[in-house]
Amino acid sequence: MMTTDHTTVPVSIRMDLVTILMSRRFITLTSVAIALLLWEFFGRQVNPLFGSYPSAIAVAMVELTLSGRLPSAFFQSLQPFVVGFSIAAILGIPIGMLLGRFRFMEAAFGIYVTAGNAMPLIAITPLFMLWFGLGFTVKVAIIATLSFFPICMSTWSGVKSIPKSLIEVGESFVGSRRAILQKIVLPASVPYIMAGIRLAVGKGIIAMIVAEFFTALSGLGGIILTAANNFETAEMFAPIIVLLTFAIMLNAFVQWLEHVIAPWHVQVTGQED
Amino acid sequence: MALVEIQNVTKTFKTKVAGAQGEVHALSGVSFSLERGEIVAITGASGCGKTTMLRIIMGLEQASGGSVMVNGKKVNACGYDRGMVFQHSELLPWRSAIENVAFGLELKGMDKPTRVAEAARYLELVGLSHAAERLPHQLSGGMKQRVGIARALAIGPDVLLMDEPFGALDAQTREGLQNELLAIQAKTQQTIILVTHDLDEAVLLADRVVVMSRGRVAEMLDVHLPRPRPSLAALRGNPEFGNKRLRLWELLKTEMDADARKAA
Numbered sequence: 001m002m003t004t005d006h007t008t009v010p011v012s013i014r015m016d017l018v019t020i021l022m023s024r025r026f027i028t029l030t031s032v033a034i035a036l037l038l039w040e041f042f043g044r045q046v047n048p049l050f051g052s053y054p055s056a057i058a059v060a061m062v063e064l065t066l067s068g069r070l071p072s073a074f075f076q077s078l079q080p081f082v083v084g085f086s087i088a089a090i091l092g093i094p095i096g097m098l099l100g101r102f103r104f105m106e107a108a109f110g111i112y113v114t115a116g117n118a119m120p121l122i123a124i125t126p127l128f129m130l131w132f133g134l135g136f137t138v139k140v141a142i143i144a145t146l147s148f149f150p151i152c153m154s155t156w157s158g159v160k161s162i163p164k165s166l167i168e169v170g171e172s173f174v175g176s177r178r179a180i181l182q183k184i185v186l187p188a189s190v191p192y193i194m195a196g197i198r199l200a201v202g203k204g205i206i207a208m209i210v211a212e213f214f215t216a217l218s219g220l221g222g223i224i225l226t227a228a229n230n231f232e233t234a235e236m237f238a239p240i241i242v243l244l245t246f247a248i249m250l251n252a253f254v255q256w257l258e259h260v261i262a263p264w265h266v267q268v269t270g271q272e273d
Numbered sequence: 274m275a276l277v278e279i280q281n282v283t284k285t286f287k288t289k290v291a292g293a294q295g296e297v298h299a300l301s302g303v304s305f306s307l308e309r310g311e312i313v314a315i316t317g318a319s320g321c322g323k324t325t326m327l328r329i330i331m332g333l334e335q336a337s338g339g340s341v342m343v344n345g346k347k348v349n350a351c352g353y354d355r356g357m358v359f360q361h362s363e364l365l366p367w368r369s370a371i372e373n374v375a376f377g378l379e380l381k382g383m384d385k386p387t388r389v390a391e392a393a394r395y396l397e398l399v400g401l402s403h404a405a406e407r408l409p410h411q412l413s414g415g416m417k418q419r420v421g422i423a424r425a426l427a428i429g430p431d432v433l434l435m436d437e438p439f440g441a442l443d444a445q446t447r448e449g450l451q452n453e454l455l456a457i458q459a460k461t462q463q464t465i466i467l468v469t470h471d472l473d474e475a476v477l478l479a480d481r482v483v484v485m486s487r488g489r490v491a492e493m494l495d496v497h498l499p500r501p502r503p504s505l506a507a508l509r510g511n512p513e514f515g516n517k518r519l520r521l522w523e524l525l526k527t528e529m530d531a532d533a534r535k536a537a
Contacts, residue, residue: 168333168359169365169376171333172332172333172351172356172357173377173380174380187367188367190367262367264408
């Protein structure tokens with residue numbers, strides 16, 4: 001059918017274009033590009049003391065990177081973050097599972113987790129400094145504390161939301177409490193645990209910067225505060241942009257991890273793009 | 274002695290409605306028994322206690338009184354002498370079909386190569402060898418329920434318990450699975466207790482139908498149809514099938530009419 005072939009070619013090209021234009025990545029990139037352009041345009045109208053704009057921030061970023069300050073500050077910040085975040089996950093996941101699975105534990109300790117999740121970070125920082133000093137340890141403690149609660153609460157509610165019938169499958173095959181926990185409760189709550197980890201990334205990064213502000217000035221938080229005190233607004237934004245980029249990448253990494261660990265959930269809920 | 278002996282089982286639920294304590298008698302003295310190789314269907318209007326009875330036999334719920342004996346042993350909890358097929362299959366969504374079938378064997382402590390081989394054998398029995406690696410969401414409703422049946426059969430139970438296993442399926446799939454269950458039973462002589470509200474299904478599959486009403490056995494009907502049985506379509510014209518189907522319908526209708534009068 002030569003004649004129809006002739007007409008289908010442009011149609012398929014148009015379809016490809018529509019697919020590209022409607023793809024999530026393209027929409028996101030367009031949105032970011034427009035936001036940066038608007039920021040550049042309006043940012044230039046503002047006194048550089050009170051605001052900055054992307055091109056100035058980019059210049060500051062290049063300078064800070066070439067001088068080595070930005071990379072070394074980033075790795076300085078990263079160390080307590082990795083340690084604190086790991087502690088939060090290692091404690092948060094099992095404690096969340098215990099709370100969700102055992103009524104006694106939930107009744108006895110659930111209230112502390114619920115309350116702790118609303119704990120104001122700024123209020124506890126001075127106390128933590130008394131306990132842990134001003135160095136590496138206090139930063140780890142602050143990051144771990146703040147990231148712990150979203151992971152724990154999310155795991156807890158995930159375990160609670162597992163259908164009773166799925167637990168009964170384990171019971172009907174004479175599974176011990178431990179076997180049911182390992183083979184049913186844990187895999188079923190992976191999506192919730194991952195959601196908790198993603199929420200905790202944000203909290204952990206905030207905790208990291210606050211810890212750097214209030215304890216020994218260091219890392220990215222150190223650059224931010226020093227630049228702010230010198231009214232170097234563009235230089236202040238550079239580490240913030242690094243932080244935001246880091247958060248987005250970490251979030252994407254956790255999402256990818258969920259695809260690997262729990263492909264069934266992603267496919268069941270139709271999140272694939 | 275019969276393989277399954279259910280003697281005078283009672284079940285009372287405590288309820289609390291608007292602060293007032295109350296008791297609901299879900300089962301008030303149910304007795305029946307099964308010989309090895311028999312299929313018994315339990316049917317009745319919704320709320321008659323049929324599912325509660327099945328859950329007590331499985332050990333998922335405790336009876337308030339009376340006893341359930343399987344193979345001479347009193348039932349207190351779940352055990353490998355009984356295998357459960359759930360109404361909505363309840364496959365573990367992160368396990369492939371074959372891993373789901375192997376689940377019970379895994380909990381039983383069977384080593385991996387043996388249980389994989391066993392699971393493959395049972396998948397073949399339900400005709401799903403080709404879908405062994407698929408995850409549950411990649412299976413149709415009928416296929417999921419076949420995996421559910423294979424999972425329950427794999428542990429080698431004395432009695433297979435089925436809770437409205439085909440109730441959620443469309444009519445064509447249901448008939449296909451009913452025929453397949455008959456074929457599997459003809460091959461394995463598996464003893465089966467099946468809860469169903471589908472009267473056709475009860476008469477087609479069962480040697481005996483236990484009709485329950487308000488927590489009691491209202492009537493027991495023996496179905497004198499030969500085994501192996503032909504399909505539902507072929508049985509429709511059979512006078513025995515018609516008579517038993519009609520009798521069941523009358524029993525349930527009387528009760529429904531009584532309920533309607535009470536409500537009016």
